[in-house]
Amino acid sequence: MKKFLLLITFLFAISVGYSQNTLKANVSNENLELLKSFKSEEQQRISRVNAYTKSNRKVIMTSKDSLNYMHLYDVIDGVALYKTTHNLGSANATKTSDLQVGGSLGLNLDGSGMTLGVWDFGPIETGHPEFQNKTNTGSRVINVDNTSVGSETGFNDHATHISGTIGAKGVDANARGMATNINIHTYNWTNDKVEMLAAVNSATNPIIISNHSYGVPLVGEDKEKLPAWYMGAYTKDARDMDEISRNNPKYLIVTSAGNDGRTSYTGGMYADFDKLTTDKNAKNNLVIANANPVLQPFSSNFKTLIINRSSSQGPTDDLRVKPDIAADGTDVYSTTLDGTYATFSGTSMSAPNATGTLALLQQYYMQLHGGYMNSSTLKGLVCHTAVDDIAAPGPDPAFGWGFLDARASAEAIYNATTNTAILNELNLAQGKTYTMKFSAIAGDKLKATISWTDMPGDISQGELNDPTARLVNDLDLRISKDGEVFFPWKLNFDSATGFSNSKGDNTADNIEIVEIEAPSSGEYTLTVSHKGTLRGNVGNVFTPQTQDFALIVTGGNLVLNTKENVLSNNLVVFPNPSQGEFTISFDAHLNTNEDVKISVYDTSGRKIYANSFVNNSVRFTETIKLDHARPGVYIANISKGDSNTTHKIVIK
Incomplete structure (x- = not known):
């Protein structure tokens, strides 16, 4: 055990040194301070785990089978926190295939020139034929961390399967990934926050998207359940993710929701809900649920679209919509060790389905605009264009905003260049209101979304199901016509009947979506305003500042005002x-x-x-x-x- 802990400390020192030596010369002071803080916290975490294992004679890591792994990650207030991998034709269901080389949109996107980060249990098999470059002269994957968590050695099946879902080139056509020529940098999840900061600020091949198919389960290796207040709570892990996102506005962190959908516990908000833990309750990341779509024969239309029963349900304690969206994570065929392939299910599989697809959307946006969109724009776009689950309109704590629809997202990007849609990155100053006018013809649904990267909120203090809003900068989206005001969706909760949704003043989410199902012809006014004082991390955080936000408006009957x-x-x-x-x-x-x-x-x-x-x-x-x-x-x-x-x- 002593040798193992010395090895962990040594590897940590190496990773920190590597991170510092490869950082951009102009890395922000905020990121440098955050890096320093995370380094200190990592050393404290190792000390807590060391003390706990000595006094309780616990092991650091237990391998459950060839794919699922559980690791004693931290000890907080005497509670042992474990991390586990989230396991149990994705591209067709999410319509990612329409964007790929040979796809129906004619875009021929493959992720060329981009680099994604994958944090998981261990290194992937870089020599797998699916990870070769176009000329088969080298691998597109670099294992930055070449060791697994704990005492495991060799390549890791779980990480290899995930990376294949993101970027397999299609040697086996059935295993083709979402972004078939993308570069992937992999890391194990130890010290992940320090490494994420280093990777996004790297002087060479910086990442703008990363995949994290792991998390803290409700039940640990010791068979003890987490205290009930952890579920849905805005913990320090959630705040840390929000702080990384706020400091790096192009960087989107994609995480799996977890596989505790069938796990029950006492003290939750409502039976069969409220099962998201730690960083899954952050505001600025994109949390992916596991759906089980069935397409009609020879069609891209859904025969059925249901959530997989194992997928962890939200929402957060303050009624934010989490998970954010769902993707296909059921029976996903992808790469495994020794050049082989296998079929697995879980939110571990739905997250990379989304991650690889998001890379193609960024590639397309780059082609049209010469730069990548902000993470809040990308997140808002996929939530805006997501397909409602068949059961009911609007958001819910299982699907989030709906099922990923890559084709609709790409069409919105293109339509914004022809002025038949809006996809703008804007800024709202303290005390100001953004206003625009547009016309609509009666018929198709109108839809408007704002999305922003919010400041980190106050950490939960252990109160069960604490409803205190964690939103710091509360922006408001409204559309009006002839005296009628159209409000955004929001989640509701009743202890007797559970969760529902309605339209009204949303004071919880940093995404607001207004839908007008049957608009009448005429002129509409869209406004974006804010409550209270806008906060920021430039200079004195207590002085009024500004808030960047994305605005997305679509509708087949949309006629933009000539002024715009x-x-x-x-x-x-x-x-x-x-x-x-x-x-x-x-x-x-x-x-x-x-x-x-x-x-x-x-x-x-x-x-x-x-x-x-x-x-x-x-x-x-x-x-x-x-x-x-x-x-x-x-x-x-x-x-x-x-x-x-x-x-x-x-x-x-």
Whole structure:
């Protein structure tokens, strides 16, 4: 045992040294302070575990079978906390296949040029044929941590299966992952918070998405259940995740919900609910439930869409919608050791189904805009476009906001470039209100979402089912028309009847979604405001600050107000297709004297042209020459002041 603990301390020191040496030179002071704090906490955690094992003669880790692992992770107030892996044709159900190479959308996305982080029990089999690059000259996977948790040695089946679900290239077509050419950096879950900070701030190949298919179960290896107050509580682990997210706004942490759906305990909010633990109760991560979808034959339509009974149910004690969404984690066929394949089920499998899909959405956004979207934008987008479970409309504590629909998310990204949808990253200042107007024609549903990365909240003090809201910056989304106000969804709770949803003032979630099922024709006004004082982590946290947020609006009958789309008014690109020389012309009645900026990107997101033009006339007209541009599709980004638009360019 002493030798083992010395080994853990030695490996920790190595990982910290590696992290510090590879950090970006311009890493923020907030991240440096957080890294210092996490390093200190990790040493204290090791000391607590050491003391507990000595006094109770407990083992650090127990291997339950070839796939499931449980590890004595920490001891808090005398309670032993264990971490466990979350186990029990994903791409088709989530419509990720429509985005992939050869998919129906024609996007041919594969995650090229991107790196994801995978934290799990141990290293994966990098030599598996499914992890080879396109030319089969090397692996796309690097085991940054080349050891397992505890005393296990060798490659790990669980981590290998998860990584295959994310990024298997498709040597076996049935095992093809979501992002077939993505790079993966793997770590074991010991010291994960320090390593996450280092990976997202790395000077080379920084990550913007990571997968975590493990967590603290209701019942530990000692067969003792956690104290009831842990379930649904906003613990320090949850706060730490929120703090990492707040300091790194592009970084989205994807976690499995857990597999305690069939586990019962005394003291929960309601029978068969309230089973999320520790970091699953954070605000800024994306927590994935395990659904069991069945598609109709030769169709992408659902025959049935139900949650797997083993999937852990929410919500949080303060009635936030958790899990956030569901993905396909039932009977997932993927990579295992020795170049083989196997079928497993669990939220461990649904999380990487979502993680790999999110990477493709970021790749597509990069191609259109030349940069990645904020994590709150990506999270809001997949919640906005999620498919409602068949049982009832609106959010619930099993599916969250619904089932992942990659095709609908990609279509929203594209429609925003043609001004038939809105996908904007905005900022709300203290005491201000954001307002926009749009028109709608009676018929299709209108849907609007705001999503933001919130400040860390106050940690729960051990009170059972404490309903205190953990939201710090409470933004409010409203849509109005002819005196009628449309409110967002929210969860409700009654101790006698359980959980339901309704529309009203949501004071719990940092995602708000307004749906108008049957809009009437006419003009609508959308507003985003806030309650109280906006807090931040720049300078003095007690002084009023601003809050970034994403705004997403979709609907087949949406007609955007001309004020919101001034650069798109009568936009003409001609000829298009062209031989590489074309003219951009549009109405430019803007109350600014700023230059018009035009950038052109290829489909990999590489900028091939950029220039600024002085323009104070009513009509802007300029000819662009793309020398040496190869035939293909390009995206022109056009901006003047705070207004911008994009347009697809085809070179033949």
